[in-house]
Amino acid sequence: MRVLNTPVAVTATAVWTPGGVWVNARPNAGSSGGALAAWPEAPPLRVAHPKARRPHREATVLVQLAHALLMARAASDPTAPPPNPAQTDLLLGTARGSAATDGEFLRDLRERGSGFGSPSTFVYTLSTAAPAEVAIALGLRGSLATITAGGISGLSAVVRAARRLGRGESRACITGGVELAGPVHPPASEEPLREVAALFLLESSSFPSVWPTLSDAELGFEPAATGGDVGAGDCATETLLALATACVERGESHQVEVKAHSREGHWARLRVQW
Amino acid sequence: MSAAITSIGAVTGFGLGIEVTVGALLEGRTAIRPVTRFPTAGLCSSLASEVPDNVDLLAAAAGFNQHPATDRASQLLLAALADALGQRILEPTRRRGVVLGTTKGALERELSSHERGLLPAEDVLGSPARALAAATGARGPVYTTAAACASSAVALGEALALVEEGGCDEVVVGGTEALHAFVYQGFHALKALSAAPAAPFDVSRNGLSLGEGAAVLIVESVAHARAQGRRPIALIEGFGSAVDGFDQTAPDPSGSGLLAACRRALAHAGVTAHDIDRYHAHGTATVQNDRMEAVVHASLFANRPVPVCAIKGAVGHTLGAAAALDIAVCARTLARKVLPPVVNLRRIDASAFVPAVIGVGQASPGGLALIASAGFGGINTAVILRRPG
Structure with missing residues (x-):
């Protein structure tokens, strides 16, 4: 299970945190507040998604970030053909899923009555609604799904995407993780939820490239375990930022192992090689 | 494999x-x-x-x-x-x-x-x-x-x-x-x-x-x-998935996404649509879904009357569980060489015509099934099951 047959390259990264937006650059989680930072330079929705009809906030975030991801890929190596949208998959990890929108729809029902919920809000109570908006906006026609595996849902999605590409089942995949909180509050005993959206463009790489590659991607489950190797606990942000950093910074050793163990017992690891 | x-x-x-x-x-x-x-x-x-x-x-x-x-x-x-x-x-x-x-x-x-x-x-x-x-x-x-x-x-x-x-x-x-x-x-x-x-x-x-x-x-x-000495109930031969990118709730009327998913599953299984003996439909009973699946059926099977089953008239639309139930029923009825009927179907809509099984179960010796699923966000999947020889 540890070996990927076809090299899998990370050809672009785009990360949005409370600290800002980083495209093909080392991200920063930000030090204050839980909400994503403002992004004045974000591609306007009319450019990134001309067909948009009342997209939800999570959809807007993902569409803008995915648009920036593909633009960065096109700019980074114009000699390498870009991925074919018809063969590009979307596989995102999320622990919270549509919890924020669920809360919004529930308030809607409570305030307006059980027969008067907003249909456009209800659509976004599916965790795949926002990624589907990315497919509509960018013309992607591969597979589409979300993965949930506790606090390492995002890293788990990257592992599964890497394995699909490594086996030749797919040519390209936009993967990563998204955790948005919305206007509800975490339990008083916990830190404010730090929002994050981190996207990675993976491509099967049969040609020499300037990009790092992924290997040794693996998942497992140890329910008795607590804590972990990296980013113990609810570690969505830390894990995704560690992966993004490993993909954009060539360290002294030519490989970095990114691994994490969630408090629910899920674990994931993969190796980034330069 | x-x-x-x-x-x-x-x-x-x-x-x-x-x-x-x-x-x-x-x-x-x-x-x-x-x-x-x-x-x-x-x-x-x-x-x-x-x-x-x-x-x-x-x-x-x-x-x-x-x-x-x-x-x-x-x-x-x-x-x-x-x-x-x-x-x-x-x-x-x-x-x-x-x-x-x-x-x-x-x-x-x-x-x-x-x-x-x-x-x-x-x-x-x-x-x-x-x-x-x-x-x-x-x-x-x-x-x-x-x-x-x-x-x-x-x-x-x-x-x-x-x-x-x-x-x-x-x-x-x-x-x-x-x-x-x-x-x-x-x-x-x-x-x-x-x-x-x-x-x-x-x-x-x-x-x-x-x-x-x-x-x-x-x-x-x-x-x-x-x-382990276990005899398979059914063999999973192929899986395919594709998004149609059409709309959040309505499927592409041309069935482009489901067709792509079916073709990927068939390719994965190393078979062609000509080999399929039954089509297990998503069959939600919405006008949009049924018409889309009729278009897909006609296109995929080139108007060959591959029998159509669907279970949502009996057990309702169980959303995230729906496909697993479809696959479970298909595997069991494949093993019994029988086709389950489309419950509650009495007269087929001409605008969504498929050769559906009506009434009660029917005998069917065919051993290769295609199971279709379609969801919000334009997500489509297909699974190929085979009865073990």
Whole structure:
């Protein structure tokens, strides 16, 4: 299970945190507040998604970030053909899923009555609604799904995407993780939820490239375990930022192992090689 | 490379047991009845397929040596697991994975948090998968897939991949969905619910009926099954998925996404549409879905009258569990060489014409089936099953 047959390259990264937006650059989680930072330079929705009809906030975030991801890929190596949208998959990890929108729809029902919920809000109570908006906006026609595996849902999605590409089942995949909180509050005993959206463009790489590659991607489950190797606990942000950093910074050793163990017992690891 | 389905369990509106559900389907019965679990006054339907809360079900769900599941989706799932396992004993191992499809998971726990103005403290989508992992001793990959109404088809596709990759000898695949007022009121808002029981492809149909249920399938490599002396119920030959990028709720009328998914599954299986003996439809009974599937059927099979089955007129639309239940029923009826009818279908809509099975079950010697699923967000999947020779 540890070996990927076809090299899998990370050809672009785009990360949005409370600290800002980083495209093909080392991200920063930000030090204050839980909400994503403002992004004045974000591609306007009319450019990134001309067909948009009342997209939800999570959809807007993902569409803008995915648009920036593909633009960065096109700019980074114009000699390498870009991925074919018809063969590009979307596989995102999320622990919270549509919890924020669920809360919004529930308030809607409570305030307006059980027969008067907003249909456009209800659509976004599916965790795949926002990624589907990315497919509509960018013309992607591969597979589409979300993965949930506790606090390492995002890293788990990257592992599964890497394995699909490594086996030749797919040519390209936009993967990563998204955790948005919305206007509800975490339990008083916990830190404010730090929002994050981190996207990675993976491509099967049969040609020499300037990009790092992924290997040794693996998942497992140890329910008795607590804590972990990296980013113990609810570690969505830390894990995704560690992966993004490993993909954009060539360290002294030519490989970095990114691994994490969630408090629910899920674990994931993969190796980034330069 | 194919994988073997060696155990199947299910719980539906007909009760606990895959054979209970298959038996009712073959007789053309429906489990869609007036909703009892929450009020439906003022909504456009009052019907659904609810799982009866009987003693057997609760005992089956509570029978595993672990903390009892407190959410209904997990309870349904564990009851289906008990049906699947029978006397089969699973020892903990890293060579076993769990992949679960659901759209809302342990929703009531999340809603309880929202009622207090809080975010849920756990991933409610992932909770039933962990209950399944705890009950089966799975120490390999354990995760939940969501892909709207194709969620548990994607879970099966992942299981096939995990077996093909060689990291797992077996994968416990599940699909589960509990009926909640929250979701029911959402489908009311979308004007998707029918006041009458769902009647896929029928000229008088005007929407879907929701349902709840769960299915569990144990998928393993053919070599592993053989080594353990287990005879496959069905072989999973191929899986394909594609998004149509058309709209959040309506499918592309041309069926482009479902056609692409079917062709990918056929290619994966190394067969052609000409080899398929039955088409197990998504069959929601919405006008848009049924017409789209009729277009796909005509295009894929070049107007060859490949018989069409669909179960949502009997067990309702169980959302994240729907595909797993479709696959479970298809595998069992393939094994019995019989086609289940499209329950509630009396006269086929000419604008969504398919050669559907009407009335009661029919004998069918064919051994290769295509199972289609389509979900919100334009997500489409196809699974190819073969009856072992």
